[in-house]
Amino acid sequence: MIEVSQDYYKKNGIAPMVRILTKVTGFKLKHIYGLFPSSPRRGACKMAGLTKPTGCV
DSSP: OHHHHHHHHHHHSSOOOHHHHHHHHOOOHHHHHHHSSSOHHHHHHHHHTOOOOOSOO
């Protein structure tokens, strides 16, 4: 999740949406929310050392 988030940010300049994380990693949405219960996008960005995501999830 961390590497995927960092790679996506480097390529696109924004944090990946949760749906993109599910497609790229192959994890189910329920599993991702298990890893980051409050907010998968915000939690993954924080762990990856990226800026806070903006806009809707």
